[in-house]
Amino acid sequence: MRAFSANVERLIEKFESLPGIGHKSAQRLAFYILGLSDAEAEDFAAAIVEAKHGVRQCSICCNLSDTELCPICASDTRDPRTICVVSDPRDVAAIERTHEYAGRYHVLHGVISPINHIGPDELRIKELIRRVGTEDIDEIIMATDPDTEGEATAMYIARLLRPFHIKITRLAYGIPVGGHLEYSDEVTLLRALDGRREY
Amino acid sequence: MRAFSANVERLIEKFESLPGIGHKSAQRLAFYILGLSDAEAEDFAAAIVEAKHGVRQCSICCNLSDTELCPICASDTRDPRTICVVSDPRDVAAIERTHEYAGRYHVLHGVISPINHIGPDELRIKELIRRVGTEDIDEIIMATDPDTEGEATAMYIARLLRPFHIKITRLAYGIPVGGHLEYSDEVTLLRALDGRREY
Numbered sequence: 001m002r003a004f005s006a007n008v009e010r011l012i013e014k015f016e017s018l019p020g021i022g023h024k025s026a027q028r029l030a031f032y033i034l035g036l037s038d039a040e041a042e043d044f045a046a047a048i049v050e051a052k053h054g055v056r057q058c059s060i061c062c063n064l065s066d067t068e069l070c071p072i073c074a075s076d077t078r079d080p081r082t083i084c085v086v087s088d089p090r091d092v093a094a095i096e097r098t099h100e101y102a103g104r105y106h107v108l109h110g111v112i113s114p115i116n117h118i119g120p121d122e123l124r125i126k127e128l129i130r131r132v133g134t135e136d137i138d139e140i141i142m143a144t145d146p147d148t149e150g151e152a153t154a155m156y157i158a159r160l161l162r163p164f165h166i167k168i169t170r171l172a173y174g175i176p177v178g179g180h181l182e183y184s185d186e187v188t189l190l191r192a193l194d195g196r197r198e199y
Numbered sequence: 200m201r202a203f204s205a206n207v208e209r210l211i212e213k214f215e216s217l218p219g220i221g222h223k224s225a226q227r228l229a230f231y232i233l234g235l236s237d238a239e240a241e242d243f244a245a246a247i248v249e250a251k252h253g254v255r256q257c258s259i260c261c262n263l264s265d266t267e268l269c270p271i272c273a274s275d276t277r278d279p280r281t282i283c284v285v286s287d288p289r290d291v292a293a294i295e296r297t298h299e300y301a302g303r304y305h306v307l308h309g310v311i312s313p314i315n316h317i318g319p320d321e322l323r324i325k326e327l328i329r330r331v332g333t334e335d336i337d338e339i340i341m342a343t344d345p346d347t348e349g350e351a352t353a354m355y356i357a358r359l360l361r362p363f364h365i366k367i368t369r370l371a372y373g374i375p376v377g378g379h380l381e382y383s384d385e386v387t388l389l390r391a392l393d394g395r396r397e398y
Contacts, residue, residue: 011250041251045244051210052240093202
């Protein structure tokens with residue numbers, strides 16, 4: 001028998017439809033929401049609708065934004081001559097957390113993946129080529145994920161950019177900081193060896 | 200620098216405020232919402248508001264419901280002479296998943312916890328006493344969690360119910376099905392020994 005009324009079950013189902021949320025987590029989240037004040041629950045609902053309605057892509061870097069330019073492209077403290085190419089807006093957030101990168105980004109919104117029927121035209125690659133053709137760029141840092149698809153996407157884009165004769169770099173591979181050699185796979189270790197640097 | 204616009208950051212923060220959701224999960228959930236269609240996102244928001252607005256407690260068992268009676272108390276296939284006392288609506292759902300229990304419930308909405316300043320008056324204990332006084336009850340099954348607070352709450356209620364001279368039982372303790380003796384703590388093993396049954 002349904003343990004709860006239809007509205008409560010519907011809220012649980014909604015949470016369960018989110019990625020990585022199983023049935024028990026969904027229940028926990030739904031009950032947390034039910035325990036909020038009316039105002040807080042409405043505020044949560046409004047945050048969803050407003051984020052969704054306002055969102056579009058930055059006209060320069062294609063990052064998610066609710067203004068014509070994202071905060072980074074709108075800033076005059078960022079170096080417009082360096083572009084870091086990432087596959088996902090979350091990667092922008094990850095690199096921003098280092099507080100070290102001062103250039104701009106370009107968000108591809110995915111990687112080339114024949115299995116998932118995602119070709120180059122589904123990604124923001126033409127937008128990147130257009131930027132490189134019109135902006136004054138010194139360096140493009142390829143920062144897609146270090147897996148097969150991320151690698152292939154980076155290679156594909158690097159090849160497209162070759163005619164522009166600008167510096168194209170790739171994030172370093174190696175053993176993660178705080179990691180253990182013992183648990184590193186052979187390919188990572190090989191890359192770490194290849195990329196060794198002198199003291 | 201903020202990687203995203205204010206509305207997107209706000210949505211991430213909202214998800215991060217949920218129990219058990221860290222910053223990275225919150226980002227993942229927020230981007231999932233942003234990837235939905237407008238209609239789907241609005242539907243999610245509406246589910247929150249509608250579940251929250253409609254929700255109240257069943258006038259018999261205090262389970263969450265958006266009708267006067269919850270589906271279980273409203274059903275005439277459930278035995279009204281057996282009450283299973285649980286601390287949380289989620290426990291109702293857990294027991295319903297066994298598809299074996301045919302009685303009704305009583306939801307306390309918490310456990311007695313002096314550390315968190317939750318005394319008996321904060322729980323739906325008087326409502327339970329009133330039910331036992333007015334309904335025709337054969338058995339009360341105490342099904343609060345098998346931890347210190349759940350145990351103390353069950354003992355407290357059992358003592359209050361003693362004057363009614365009805366059968367009061369407690370869920371069996373023991374080793375979990377599929378568990379390993381080796382990993383069971385001493386207290387659980389002791390309870391499993393104490394509660395051993397003849398073939």
